[in-house]
Amino acid sequence: MPRLEEYRSIVGTDTLEELYLLSRLLQGKTVLNVNSTAIGGGVAEILSRMVPLLCELGVQAGWEVIKGGEAFYAVTKKFHNALHGDAQEILPRDYQVYVDTVDQNLMQMKLDADIVFIHDPQPAALVKKRRELKNFWLWRCHIDLSRPDPHVWDFLRPYVEQYNMCVFSAPSFAQTLPIPQVLISPSIDPLSDKNRDLREEEIRTILERLKIPTDKPLVTQVSRFDRIKDPLGVIEAFQRVKPYVEARLLLVGGSADDDPEGAQVLSEVQERAREDADILVLPLPPTSHVEINAIQRASAVILQKSLREGFGLTVTEALWKEKPVIASAVGGIPLQMTHKHSGILTHTVDGAAYWIKQLLNEPEYAKKLGENGKEYVRQNFLLTRHLRDYLLTFISLYHHPSDFIHL
Amino acid sequence: MITRASEPFRFFTRLSLTALTGIKAKNLKELLEHLKVVPDAVIYEHTHRFLQQHQHLVPEPPNDFSYWVTHMLQDEMLGERLAAIDTIRFNSLNDFRNAIVSAIENHLKKNSNLRQVPEGKEFHFMRAIRFSIPTQHHAYNLTEFLDCLKKVSISSLYLHVFEARLRPPLGINDFSHWFETELDEKTLAEKVAKLDPYTQTLEGLRSKIIGFIEGRLKDLSHATP
Numbered sequence: 019m020p021r022l023e024e025y026r027s028i029v030g031t032d033t034l035e036e037l038y039l040l041s042r043l044l045q046g047k048t049v050l051n052v053n054s055t056a057i058g059g060g061v062a063e064i065l066s067r068m069v070p071l072l073c074e075l076g077v078q079a080g081w082e083v084i085k086g087g088e089a090f091y092a093v094t095k096k097f098h099n100a101l102h103g104d105a106q107e108i109l110p111r112d113y114q115v116y117v118d119t120v121d122q123n124l125m126q127m128k129l130d131a132d133i134v135f136i137h138d139p140q141p142a143a144l145v146k147k148r149r150e151l152k153n154f155w156l157w158r159c160h161i162d163l164s165r166p167d168p169h170v171w172d173f174l175r176p177y178v179e180q181y182n183m184c185v186f187s188a189p190s191f192a193q194t195l196p197i198p199q200v201l202i203s204p205s206i207d208p209l210s211d212k213n214r215d216l217r218e219e220e221i222r223t224i225l226e227r228l229k230i231p232t233d234k235p236l237v238t239q240v241s242r243f244d245r246i247k248d249p250l251g252v253i254e255a256f257q258r259v260k261p262y263v264e265a266r267l268l269l270v271g272g273s274a275d276d277d278p279e280g281a282q283v284l285s286e287v288q289e290r291a292r293e294d295a296d297i298l299v300l301p302l303p304p305t306s307h308v309e310i311n312a313i314q315r316a317s318a319v320i321l322q323k324s325l326r327e328g329f330g331l332t333v334t335e336a337l338w339k340e341k342p343v344i345a346s347a348v349g350g351i352p353l354q355m356t357h358k359h360s361g362i363l364t365h366t367v368d369g370a371a372y373w374i375k376q377l378l379n380e381p382e383y384a385k386k387l388g389e390n391g392k393e394y395v396r397q398n399f400l401l402t403r404h405l406r407d408y409l410l411t412f413i414s415l416y417h418h419p420s421d422f423i424h425l
Numbered sequence: 426m427i428t429r430a431s432e433p434f435r436f437f438t439r440l441s442l443t444a445l446t447g448i449k450a451k452n453l454k455e456l457l458e459h460l461k462v463v464p465d466a467v468i469y470e471h472t473h474r475f476l477q478q479h480q481h482l483v484p485e486p487p488n489d490f491s492y493w494v495t496h497m498l499q500d501e502m503l504g505e506r507l508a509a510i511d512t513i514r515f516n517s518l519n520d521f522r523n524a525i526v527s528a529i530e531n532h533l534k535k536n537s538n539l540r541q542v543p544e545g546k547e548f549h550f551m552r553a554i555r556f557s558i559p560t561q562h563h564a565y566n567l568t569e570f571l572d573c574l575k576k577v578s579i580s581s582l583y584l585h586v587f588e589a590r591l592r593p594p595l596g597i598n599d600f601s602h603w604f605e606t607e608l609d610e611k612t613l614a615e616k617v618a619k620l621d622p623y624t625q626t627l628e629g630l631r632s633k634i635i636g637f638i639e640g641r642l643k644d645l646s647h648a649t650p
Contacts, residue, residue, distance in 0.1 A: 032577075032578035032579055032580070035560075035578060036438065036440065036578055036580065039438065039558055039560065040440070040558070186445060189549035189551060190545065190547070190549060192445035192446070193447055194447045195447065198444060199444060199446075199447065200443060200445065200554075201442075201443040201551065202442075347545075406440065407442060410441075410442045410554075410556060411442060413556070414442065414554060414556075421466035421552065421554060422554075422555050422557070423554065423555070423556045424556075424557045425557060425558045
């Protein structure tokens with residue numbers, strides 16, 4: 019794991035000094051992070067980097083994963099989709115499975131850290147314990163809550179209201195709540211295997227190993243095989259421009275332990291891609307970070323045609339690699355790029371198709387988009403900024419709610 | 426000879442978190458109604474946040490209200506008016522707010538057409554939670570000050586140059602105030618005060634102030650017998 023000092027050349031001395039300054043105010047404090055999966059998905063990825071860095075700064079950070087069976091994850095997947103705004107059939111017994119699983123976890127988990135930091139809806143109800151423990155509880159919602167299904171939100175809201183504070187990734191996710199809400203964008207780690215610089219030779223070797231031909235420019239979408247990511251829409255967009263461009267479409271992604279739908283979506287995508295030799299579907303294990311890195315770097319254009327999105331960290335990753343990105347204007351994606359300045363925001367299959375053609379035909383313009391995108395990510399979406407916002411949030415818990423906090 | 430201050434200049438740094446209010450506007454009338462009553466910290470967030478977030482972009486987007494009116498409501502005339510409100514003229518956030526409010530009110534008097542943005546494009550009101558944090562840097566004279574200025578973070582620069590103007594003594598940045606009251610460096614104080622911090626990047630601003638101080642130190646060294 020890279021040490022904090024290794025970030026100095028990327029983010030600058032100022033940024034590191036601020037982190038050291040803030041961390042002095044939290045020396046010895048314990049922070050327990052809880053989420054629902056140790057591997058796969060953006061949350062686990064951020065935690066795997068954030069926790070060691072917090073420890074290096076003298077904050078005693080830990081990370082635990084709640085345990086649940088298939089039934090629990092099937093329910094929380096429905097919750098996830100419903101909170102994203104897709105109607106789901108959720109039965110009373112589903113809610114009961116959720117409550118029972120959280121209660122079983124409550125019996126086994128030690129939640130007496132100074133600050134308990136809960137990520138996403140799956141472990142949200144653990145907050146029941148707060149009244150007894152009298153410590154600080156934060157809820158971090160990583161998903162797009164701008165149009166939540168009212169039934170699921172009404173079920174979760176009483177839990178959320180018991181927290182000291184909640185954290186959202188985009189302004190439009192804010193809710194009317196009696197507790198303070200703060201905006202913290204997620205981030206990527208520029209030194210992780212997924213984002214670090216790679217030598218040309220490394221990229222070539224990885225692509226050869228994965229049997230990805232590079233004789234045509236690659237148009238790539240990296241994401242879980244999930245309907246919300248619209249992989250079939252990506253294929254449709256690509257097939258519309260195929261008569262006019264020489265390119266290959268690559269759909270690549272891992273799966274998360276807490277996503278039972280993944281296999282079914284993958285097989286639908288494979289079925290659709292079967293008839294077209296220029297479409298490659300590449301499921302990868304969730305630990306394939308360096309492989310994803312190489313694929314993104316080898317691509318001419320990156321797509322993220324999601325129908326809903328939390329923040330859209332795959333977009334951040336692609337921008338960091340100076341790639342021209344065509345992405346849907348959903349969730350946190352519009353926060354990451356300015357249309358036609360640092361990336362392309364689209365709303366339809368037609369729009370995505372039009373821009374694939376444009377960017378493949380105008381590599382100079384595509385290059386400029388990539389350069390602007392990288393600089394914006396450097397300023398706003400790297401791990402060190404995220405770490406700073408978390409430290410500020412932790413510090414704010416120890417002060418009366420106010421617009422000014424003098425330290 | 427270099428003057429030594431009786432009170433050192435202590436560098437603080439300013440960091441902020443963005444709080445969400447859950448309040449949103451989908452047309453100009455709603456924007457105006459909320460603008461009139463939201464706390465100063467909301468005005469601050471939407472008129473100053475960009476300074477820290479878009480450091481590499483010049484020209485900067487002047488404020489979120491102008492951006493939203495231009496790009497989401499697609500009312501370019503009002504957007505331009507809001508962008509042209511000269512931030513540096515106002516010594517309090519409330520005066521600044523009143524200027525924005527009256528620009529919108531005047532526009533509404535002449536334009537009855539009330540456009541509505543599509544779902545997802547609303548203006549979301551946010552509030553800044555500001556933290557002042559002491560740094561280890563302090564200076565008793567110009568040489569020490571120069572040394573510190575080269576080392577402090579841009580957030581520190583931001584606090585002493587931008588925010589200082591919005592608290593007593595109103596309208597003056599902390600550097601100019603200290604140069605004048607502690608070092609009797611009136612000309613240097615005026616030169617720094619004349620810089621318009623809103624139209625350049627923070628690093629550009631730092632370089633200019635460093636240049637002024639180096640120039641002054643050179644003069645002082647020549648004047649020394």
